[in-house]
Amino acid sequence: GQNIDQPTEMTATEGAIVQINCTYQTSGFNGLFWYQQHAGEAPTFLSYNVLDGLEEKGRFSSFLSRSKGYSYLLLKELQMKDSASYLCAVRDGDYKLSFGAGTTVTVRA
Amino acid sequence: IAGITQAPTSQILAAGRRMTLRCTQDMRHNAMYWYRQDLGLGLRLIHYSNTAGTTGKGEVPDGYSVSRANTDDFPLTLASAVPSQTSVYFCASSSSGGAGDEQFFGPGTRLTVL
Numbered sequence: 632g633q634n635i636d637q638p639t640e641m642t643a644t645e646g647a648i649v650q651i652n653c654t655y656q657t658s659g660f661n662g663l664f665w666y667q668q669h670a671g672e673a674p675t676f677l678s679y680n681v682l683d684g685l686e687e688k689g690r691f692s693s694f695l696s697r698s699k700g701y702s703y704l705l706l707k708e709l710q711m712k713d714s715a716s717y718l719c720a721v722r723d724g725d726y727k728l729s730f731g732a733g734t735t736v737t738v739r740a
Numbered sequence: 741i742a743g744i745t746q747a748p749t750s751q752i753l754a755a756g757r758r759m760t761l762r763c764t765q766d767m768r769h770n771a772m773y774w775y776r777q778d779l780g781l782g783l784r785l786i787h788y789s790n791t792a793g794t795t796g797k798g799e800v801p802d803g804y805s806v807s808r809a810n811t812d813d814f815p816l817t818l819a820s821a822v823p824s825q826t827s828v829y830f831c832a833s834s835s836s837g838g839a840g841d842e843q844f845f846g847p848g849t850r851l852t853v854l
Contacts, residue, residue: 661839673830673845674783681839718782726837727798728773732782 633729651704659724666718744846761816763831771837772814776827821853
């Protein structure tokens with residue numbers, strides 16, 4: 632089976648930076664995704680990494696180290712609307728997507 | 741319609757009843773998926789279809805069946821519902837199911853089995 636670990640909860644202040652870590656052990660690897668999910672809503676795509684390194688997209692950046700089985704999502708200049716769950720998902724050797732349990736980020740004023 | 745739609749939005753069902761959750765997409769995506777989301781467990785894949793006419797089992801397929809008669813529709817059927825199937829169900833689709841394809845999710849169906 633797949634094993635994807637991420638912290639359950641994180642709290643940060645508006646305007647700050649938060650880093651959400653994700654470690655994984657999967658059967659094969661074909662990329663890592665980050666999704667954002669607001670309470671009661673569907674997940675929406677944030678980023679995709681398949682090669683090692685940092686991918687930057689506005690206030691959000693995602694990093695991948697395949698040799699370490701590790702990724703992080705960096706959220707900069709936090710806004711209240713960033714309060715949500717962030718889901719780490721790994722596409723395995725069979726091209727199926729396995730999700731971590733999600734990290735709930737609470738942004739406080 | 742635009743994107744993925746699911747019906748019903750929510751449903752309360754008696755144990756033992758048969759139920760079909762509907763999913764339709766208008767993006768002409770080849771691949772479609774059904775997930776269930778439970779607190780503390782994240783999204784788990786139930787069944788998937790890489791193209792019309794083919795289906796496959798995911799991580800938690802027992803008690804569920806699917807069909808893919810055409811590109812747009814991917815219904816999920818619970819033949820005889822049990823309380824452990826109480827969950828939020830999400831349908832998703834992607835262009836081809838390839839490595840870099842992002843999945844687009846429907847709004848979800850909240851199902852309660854009593």
